[in-house]
Amino acid sequence: xxxxxxxxxxxxxxxxxxALLLVGGFWVGPYPQYVIAFTMTSIxxxxxxxxxxxxxxxxxxxxxAMLAIGAYSSALLALNGVPFLWALLAAVAxxxxxxxxxxxPSVRFRSHNLAMVTLVFQAVVILLIREFKTLTGGAEGxxxxxxxxxxxxxxxxxxxxxxxxxxxxxxxPLISGLLLGAFGKNxxxxxxxxxxxxxxxxxxxxxxxxxxxxxxxxxxxxxxLNAPRQRIIDPDSFGIILSIFSLAGPxxxxxxxxxxxxxxxxxxxxLPEFLRPVADYTELVLxxxxxxxxxxxxxxxxxTALSLVFGRKAVARTALTIRSTSAATPAIRPSQSxxxxxxxxxxxxxxxxxxxxxxxIAIPAGSIFGLMGPNGAGKTTLLNAVSGFVTPRQGGASxxxxxxxxxxxxxxxxxxxxxxxxxVAIFPxxxxxxxxxxxxxxxxxxxxxxxxxxxxxxxxxSQEEARQANEALESxxxxxxxxxxxxxxxxxxxxxxxxxxxxxSRPKLILLDEPVSGVSDEEIETIAKLLRRLNRELGVTMMIxxxxxxxLLSLSDYVTVLGQGRVLAQGTPDVVVRSQEVRHxxxxxxxxx
Amino acid sequence: MSEFIMLLLGGLKxxxxxxxxxxxxxxxxxxxxxxxxxxxxxxxxGAFGAYLWIVELGYPYWLAYLIVPLIIGVFAATLEFTLxxxxxxxxxxxxxxxxxxxxxxxxxxxxxAYNVEILAVPVFWKGSPFFLGDVIVTRxxxxxxxxxxxxxxxxxxxxxxxxxxxxxxxxxxxxxxAQLCGYSMDQMTGLAWFFAGVLAGLAGVFAAPSKGVSPxxxxxxxxxxxxxxxxGGFDSLLGAILGGLILxxxxxxxxxxxxxxxxxxxxxxxxxxxxxxxPEGLFPERAGRNV
Numbered sequence: 001x002x003x004x005x006x007x008x009x010x011x012x013x014x015x016x017x018x019a020l021l022l023v024g025g026f027w028v029g030p031y032p033q034y035v036i037a038f039t040m041t042s043i044x045x046x047x048x049x050x051x052x053x054x055x056x057x058x059x060x061x062x063x064x065a066m067l068a069i070g071a072y073s074s075a076l077l078a079l080n081g082v083p084f085l086w087a088l089l090a091a092v093a094x095x096x097x098x099x100x101x102x103x104x105p106s107v108r109f110r111s112h113n114l115a116m117v118t119l120v121f122q123a124v125v126i127l128l129i130r131e132f133k134t135l136t137g138g139a140e141g142x143x144x145x146x147x148x149x150x151x152x153x154x155x156x157x158x159x160x161x162x163x164x165x166x167x168x169x170x171x172x173p174l175i176s177g178l179l180l181g182a183f184g185k186n187x188x189x190x191x192x193x194x195x196x197x198x199x200x201x202x203x204x205x206x207x208x209x210x211x212x213x214x215x216x217x218x219x220x221x222x223x224x225l226n227a228p229r230q231r232i233i234d235p236d237s238f239g240i241i242l243s244i245f246s247l248a249g250p251x252x253x254x255x256x257x258x259x260x261x262x263x264x265x266x267x268x269x270x271l272p273e274f275l276r277p278v279a280d281y282t283e284l285v286l287x288x289x290x291x292x293x294x295x296x297x298x299x300x301x302x303x304t305a306l307s308l309v310f311g312r313k314a315v316a317r318t319a320l321t322i323r324s325t326s327a328a329t330p331a332i333r334p335s336q337s338x339x340x341x342x343x344x345x346x347x348x349x350x351x352x353x354x355x356x357x358x359x360x361i362a363i364p365a366g367s368i369f370g371l372m373g374p375n376g377a378g379k380t381t382l383l384n385a386v387s388g389f390v391t392p393r394q395g396g397a398s399x400x401x402x403x404x405x406x407x408x409x410x411x412x413x414x415x416x417x418x419x420x421x422x423x424v425a426i427f428p429x430x431x432x433x434x435x436x437x438x439x440x441x442x443x444x445x446x447x448x449x450x451x452x453x454x455x456x457x458x459x460x461x462s463q464e465e466a467r468q469a470n471e472a473l474e475s476x477x478x479x480x481x482x483x484x485x486x487x488x489x490x491x492x493x494x495x496x497x498x499x500x501x502x503x504x505s506r507p508k509l510i511l512l513d514e515p516v517s518g519v520s521d522e523e524i525e526t527i528a529k530l531l532r533r534l535n536r537e538l539g540v541t542m543m544i545x546x547x548x549x550x551x552l553l554s555l556s557d558y559v560t561v562l563g564q565g566r567v568l569a570q571g572t573p574d575v576v577v578r579s580q581e582v583r584h585x586x587x588x589x590x591x592x593x
Numbered sequence: 594m595s596e597f598i599m600l601l602l603g604g605l606k607x608x609x610x611x612x613x614x615x616x617x618x619x620x621x622x623x624x625x626x627x628x629x630x631x632x633x634x635x636x637x638x639g640a641f642g643a644y645l646w647i648v649e650l651g652y653p654y655w656l657a658y659l660i661v662p663l664i665i666g667v668f669a670a671t672l673e674f675t676l677x678x679x680x681x682x683x684x685x686x687x688x689x690x691x692x693x694x695x696x697x698x699x700x701x702x703x704x705x706a707y708n709v710e711i712l713a714v715p716v717f718w719k720g721s722p723f724f725l726g727d728v729i730v731t732r733x734x735x736x737x738x739x740x741x742x743x744x745x746x747x748x749x750x751x752x753x754x755x756x757x758x759x760x761x762x763x764x765x766x767x768x769x770x771a772q773l774c775g776y777s778m779d780q781m782t783g784l785a786w787f788f789a790g791v792l793a794g795l796a797g798v799f800a801a802p803s804k805g806v807s808p809x810x811x812x813x814x815x816x817x818x819x820x821x822x823x824x825g826g827f828d829s830l831l832g833a834i835l836g837g838l839i840l841x842x843x844x845x846x847x848x849x850x851x852x853x854x855x856x857x858x859x860x861x862x863x864x865x866x867x868x869x870x871x872p873e874g875l876f877p878e879r880a881g882r883n884v
Contacts, residue, residue: 111685112628287697294691
């Protein structure tokens with residue numbers, strides 16, 4: 001219950017800030033009211049940009065165009081007799097569509113190319129507004145009307161302040177709910193580790209498109225709300241400079257946080273008012289401030305303030321300690337009569353190199369299956385083919401009779417395939433629990449949006465997800481770190497976290513890519529115990545790639561040795577180590593004739 | 594026909610300026626992985642330096658081609674050493690946003706210091722134009738096109754064959770490895786910024802007579818250099834030169850045959866088409882690197 005209150009408080013906190021500003025606005029004169037009203041719309045725009053820039057780390061230079069689309073569409077509709085509130089809704093719709101048009105071609109680009117594609121959009125929109133003179137008034141601009149809401153003509157600053165405050169209060173919880181819930185967590189996950197996100201069914205492109213759509217809707221909403229008070233809107237005021245300074249908001253406020261976007265946008269809106277005595281220098285001061293923030297205060301205002309108040313978390317120290325694991329409970333091993341994974345004549349080529357060459361293996365259900373071989377033997381490639389990261393040239397793979405290869409990555413997790421990575425692919429900024437929740441795999445866009453709502457309302461479903469995640473953390477010995485950001489864990493514990501994320505969905509097959517690489521000797525022992533116990537308790541089949549041969553041989557029921565993409569030997573560990581093929585591949589011993 | 598050729602040569606002149614700016618952008622990117630959106634600001638400072646040297650101080654024009662680039666190069670290296678140093682370990686998001694705003698700082702600082710209309714700089718090679726049949730080529734066109742392209746060619750050769758160029762490439766492909774081989778990170782980063790600054794300054798001196806000096810020059814040059822770089826494949830110096838020429842020529846033809854507002858749109862169209870259709874650029878450095 002207290003969780004629910006906490007989540008609801010967080011989601012409605014931005015609206016409460018607007019309400020406070022509104023109350024404060026009644027005590028001041030018309031000009032401050034005018035400024036406060038614009039600050040409120042900036043806060044809405046800032047929340048939208050927090051999603052796209054702060055969470056998803058997309059560099060967008062099209063914010064000015066989106067504000068213009070909102071302003072012009074609502075102003076033109078109002079001039080043609082459409083009531084203000086309908087025009088406002090239509091402007092949001094135009095913004096959402098514009099976000100889709102921009103997002104679909106843009107999301108395959110990152111960093112500087114993304115910046116340039118959004119800049120193209122920005123330039124084209126402004127060019128169109130300038131050229132379609134008959135509709136938009138061209139460069140001279142367009143006169144806007146006072147809004148008329150339910151028969152009241154909004155003309156004074158205080159009326160306008162109330163109108164904007166109510167609109168902002170209504171819209172902000174939608175954005176903050178999405179950001180605080182599953183959608184925001186997935187955005188932070190994909191911004192920090194795309195490969196890890198894909199493995200658990202997060203479609204990076206679709207998430208980014210939704211981020212573009214929603215943030216563009218928020219910007220258009222802000223543009224439409226501003227338009228009447230600007231009296232005249234013209235293309236130049238929505239130019240590239242506006243886009244660049246909108247981008248500054250989430251950076252100055254603090255990336256990866258909703259309040260960063262809000263505080264940053266408000267700061268960028270209010271500072272010029274204080275700089276009025278030296279108005280010529282406004283842009284110079286603001287841009288210098290942004291540069292200095294990026295370089296010397298990368299957490300932004302909100303992040304820096306938080307770490308000043310709370311300091312370094314004392315618990316960080318304990319996150320480095322090695323967790324002991326209890327030995328396997330003497331549970332019944334699942335019968336190994338059934339076959340879990342069947343790989344038939346699988347070949348994968350990179351150009352002319354055959355990384356995996358006609359490999360066939362069969363893994364009995366419930367067993368631990370080791371895959372060894374020298375560097376370049378094709379072990380990871382085989383793992384990637386089974387988990388869907390590479391497409392084989394020929395051959396087949398099936399899990400309990402269900403063919404895997406035609407399945408997209410995000411379906412494989414639903415069908416019981418899960419994995420860890422050679423280089424840990426955790427989501428450093430998310431808490432351990434949120435890392436594991438992503439492993440549950442309900443990450444298609446409709447599911448994520450629904451889960452965001454569920455998270456905000458703390459429904460039974462969202463509590464159930466948290467419970468499952470806690471259980472998985474418990475079973476790898478990380479329960480007490482559930483609320484810590486994953487980046488604070490030691491490498492060994494990060495590998496445990498990956499294991500927890502891999503088992504939480506109750507998979508039938510876990511692919512472990514070098515689970516003890518880079519881990520201390522002491523900890524190797526405990527991870528071996530852990531894997532054996534999980535195998536027994538969950539009855540899950542494991543396929544392990546590892547260079548640490550003693551670890552692998554002691555753990556595995558069956559071992560396959562690959563060399564140059566082909567199977568050199570298969571069998572139980574003691575059979576395989578005696579194989580002459582293997583001794584030749586590893587030690588260069590001559591094969592006896 | 595002669596009109597066509599004259600347009601082509603006119604476009605070649607602007608293209609050569611874009612090429613030189615793009616080569617600086619790409620050289621820095623190749624050496625340090627930084628995409629420097631403030632490069633346009635450095636070009637603008639180079640053009641301003643040319644104005645100061647030639648018009649205000651009245652010193653010999655040809656010396657501007659040597660002195661101004663050196664000053665801009667030192668300025669760029671100093672900027673990195675004093676201000677941008679913490680960004681060496683930052684992610685792409687931080688470096689890109691930082692240089693975007695640094696570019697604004699440069700042009701706004703210039704606007705504050707020199708808040709006048711566009712400053713004019715005379716052309717280097719005055720005199721009557723050359724007549725080749727019906728085709729008229731001004732001496733300025735000839736000098737800017739040839740000079741900027743030769744400078745671009747020399748810098749490619751420097752980057753590829755000179756020991757300093759090799760060390761920059763070593764650092765680009767593996768920072769740790771280069772450090773272990775005895776290259777100093779400070780020296781190499783400083784050298785890369787100096788080199789990029791010299792190219793920006795030179796592009797500024799070449800651009801000053803035809804484009805004039807104004808804060809807007811920074812924005813127009815960086816977007817042109819960026820389009821040229823993307824067209825050329827972003828990691829190829831030769832590609833950057835070809836991309837610059839393609840952009841200059843298309844812009845000139847669009848302005849002549851469509852309309853002057855089409856001139857701005859065509860560069861964005863070119864960028865958009867190349868990114869969507871061939872994101873690796875028209876002249877990528879390495880083809881089929883997976884083999």
